[in-house]
Amino acid sequence: MRRVLYAAAFVPALVFAQTTARADDTADLRGLLNEPVVTTASKSAETATLAPATSTTLTAEDFRRYGIHSLDEAIDFLSLGMVTSNSLKGVDIGSRGVTITADSGDHVLLLINGHPVNEPLFGGARFDRGAGVPIEMIDHIEVILGPGSVLYGSNAMLGVINVITKRAKDLTGGHVVLESEIGKSYRAAALGGLEFSLFKRPSELTFGFEFYTQSGPTFSFGPQDGGIDSVTGQPSVYTRDRSSDVLPAPFWGGRATRGYYSQAPSGLLHFVSGNLEVTVKATAFKQSIPYRARYTAAVPDFNDPDSYTVHRSVWFDARYHATLSPIAELTTRLYGDSFDYQDIQNTTSASGCLYENVTTCRYEVVGASRWAGLEVQASLDWLKDASFVTLIGVDGRLRSIKSKSDALDYGDRRPLLSSFGIIDRNDKVLGAYVQQTWLPTSWLSLNGGARIDQEDRFSGVISPRFAASAKVWQGGTLKGVYAEAFRSPSWVETTFANPLTIVAHDLRPERVRSVEGSIEQRFGAHRLLMGMFRSWWSDLVELHVLTQQEQEEAARRGEIDLLRAYGIIQFRNVSSVDNYGMNFGYEGSVGDTGQLRFGANLTGAIARRSDPQSPSQRLTVAPQTFGNARVSYDLPGELPTLGVAAHYLGARPADRAFDGNFPVAPYARAQLEIRGTVSGPIPHSLLPGLSYRLSANYAAATRAPYVVGPAQYASTTYTGNAELAPVDRFRVTVGLQWDFGAGGSR
C-alpha cells in the first residue's frame, strides 16, 4: 500500500507542474471564486481552508457532469475520505478506514438544510435512494470528516454530511425530470422555485417531489444445501415459492425474480421569508431484498416480495434569525420529526416457525420515534469584524419511542404469540455548546469549543474540539484538529428484547477521539490536500453472541428460553478500534471558463478492531484503500458535457469473515466502478428548455462483502465457502429534464 500512496502523492504534483505554468490571472480569480465556503463545520460560513475540519463540497454541477443520482453515489464518486458499501439492503457508510457493518448509518450525522435526520430508534439515516431528496434539488453537499459532536451531539463520529438545497434563484420556474435505469428503475420528479414578496419581505419558495421505483435486476443465488431440518426431519425448506425460479428443498437459492424492489415517494419544501426559514420534508421508502443474512434480514423466505421494510419520515424545521445588535445575533430553531418503521419477514423454515398447523410465520416489527425540540443559538461578534466570535447554543428535545414485535400466521394473520419486544418510552435530551473562534492575525485561525449532552439514559457526555489553521505561505495552509465525539446507543440497542435477544445492561455511549493534520496548497484553480489522521474508538456497541455458559446463566435467570432458541445475542460495549492513515485530494480546472475539470481523492487507512475475547483484526466491510477520480469537458455551444468518473475500493473482508468459521475467510475483491456521462441541452427541440443526461456504469467486481443465505456459518451441513451478495454490474441511465417558466435549473 505504501507504493500506492507514494504514487498518488506524485500524480497531482506532476499535473500541477504542467498546469500552473499556464495559470493566469483568470485562473487565480476562478480559484478564489471556486474556493468552497462551508457552513457545517462551525455553524457559520467560512472557507473550507479555514474550517476546523477536513471537508469536501460536492456540487450540483458535478452531479450533472458525472451522472450522480443519490447521496451514496455522490460520496463514492466525488468525496474525500468517505465511502459507502452497498448490500442491496442499504449502504454502510464509512470514513477514513472505519466502517461499522450494518450500523444503519448511525455513526454519520446526516443533516438536510442543517436539520439532523438521524432518528433515535435505530440512530440511523439512509444515504441511498431512501434519503428521499431529489438530486436536482440539491445545491451542494458538505462532507465533514471526523468527529463533529462539538456542535451536533450524538452520531457525528465518522463525520457530518449536510445536504443544502437550492435557493429559488437557482431553481426558478418549473422543472420536470424523467429518468430510467433501463430495465431496472424509473424516477419522476417535479421541482420549482419562485421568488415573491410577502408582507413586504423578500420571500421565496422551492419545492421538489419525486417518485422512484426499482425492480430488479434479477440475481441468481445458491445453491446452498440446507440439509435436514432439525424440527421436521425433512429436507429444509426456504421458500413458499413453488415456481421454477427457486431451487427445490433442501436447497436455498434460485433466480430472484420478484424479491428485489424498492419504492420511494418523497417531497421537500423550503420556504424563506425575511429572517424566517422553514423546511418541510416527507419520505417513504419501501424495500424488499431476495436473500436472508444475519445482520440485515435474518429469516425471510427466498425471493419473497411480501417480506419487506418500510421507513417513513416527515419533519419540519423552522428557524428565525434575529440581529439583536451589531454584536449579537440570535437564531432560534423549532423542529419536529416523526419516523416510523415496519419490518416484515415471512418464513417457511420449520425451525423458524415452530407452531402447530402453521406453514409460514410472519414476523412483524413496527417502530416509531417522534421528537420535537427547540435550539437557541447566540453568536457574539465581539470585535464586529468576525475575528473574535463566540457561539453559544442550547438544544433540548422531547422524544417518544415505540416498538413492538409480533409473530403471526402468514395465512390468516392470526397472532401466534403475545406481542414481544415492546418499547414504549419517553425521554428528554439536552445539549449545550460553546465555540470560540479567533483570528489573531490574517494568517492564523483558531477554533475551540465543547458540548455537553445529557439524556435520561446516560450521564453527561462532553465533546471538545480544538483546531488551528495557519496560512504559512502563498496559497498554503496548515491545519491541525483534535476532536472527540460520541454516539448514544439507539433505543433498540438499549431496550429491545426478543426470543433471540436479551435486553442490554448498562450500555455506555460510544466514544471516539481523533487527531489530524493536513496541508493544503492552492495554485490558481488547483487545490491539493494531503492529510494524516489517527483516531481511537472505545465502547463500540455490538451484538455479542453469548457463550454457552452465559446462555445457561441467562436461562436460569429466566431471561431466555433456550429450548426454543439458540445463538442468543445481546448488545454490549464490546470493542475498540485503532485507526490511522492518510488522505490525498486534488482538484482543478483548465481553460478560460474552466471547461476541463478534474479531480481525484485517495485514502489509505488502517483500522484494527479488538475486543477482550478475540485477537485484533481488520474491520469487516471497511476498505483500507479507496478513492475516486473524475474528468469532464464542456464542449462549446450547445454541444454536450462529457464526464468520466471512477471510484475504487480495495479488497474488503466480508461481514462474516472472522466469525463464520468458513474454510476460506470470505473477502470481496477490489472494486473499480467507472461511469461515463453525456449531458446537455437538446438543441432545436419542440420543447424549449429540454435537456438530457445519459450515463453508463460498469463495476468490475461481481460481489459485495456481505454473506448471504442460510449458510452464515460453516457447519456440518454446509461446508462450502461463503456466498457473497451480488453487485449490479452494468447500468445504463437515460434522463430527460424540462425546464420551463422563468428560467433554468443551475
Next chain:
Amino acid sequence: MRLRMALILAMSTAIAGASAAACLDFAPNYVAPPDAAPPPPPPMDAGPDAPDVDNRPSCQQCIETPDTPGPGCHDELAACLVDPLCKSAYECILENGCLTKGTRQKVIICGLPCAEDAGIITQTEPAAVEILNVASCASKACQTSCLPDAGAD
C-alpha cells in the same frame, strides 16, 4: 401565483399527511396461554379382574420395547427415567398425548412445554440430551408407530 402556491402547499400537505396519517398500530397483541392439558384418563383398574388389555398408545409401546431385537427405545428411555428431570418430562409428554401427534414437528411443539415444566432450560443439559435421545430413537426405530405422518411435515 396564489393558485400555484396553493397547489404547491396542497401537494406538500398531501405528502406529509400520507406519511403521518397511516399510523402504525402499536397496541400489543395478547394470546392466551394454551389450555391446560386435558386431565389424564382414569387409571386402569389393575385388579385381578381387569381385562388384560394394553391401552398404551402404539408409539409408547414401541418406545418401551427393548432395543434388541426391537424395534424399540428401551435403553434410551431407561437412561432418561433415572434422571428426575427427564422422567418428569417424559411422563408429561405421555400425559399430554404428545406421542400421538403424528409428526416430528408436532411432537416437538407439544413436548417443549413439558420440558420447561420439568425444569429443563437448555438443549444441552443432560436431561435435555436424554429426552432428545428418546425422541431421536423414536423417530427412527419407532417411526411407523410414532410418526406415521412424517411426510406431512
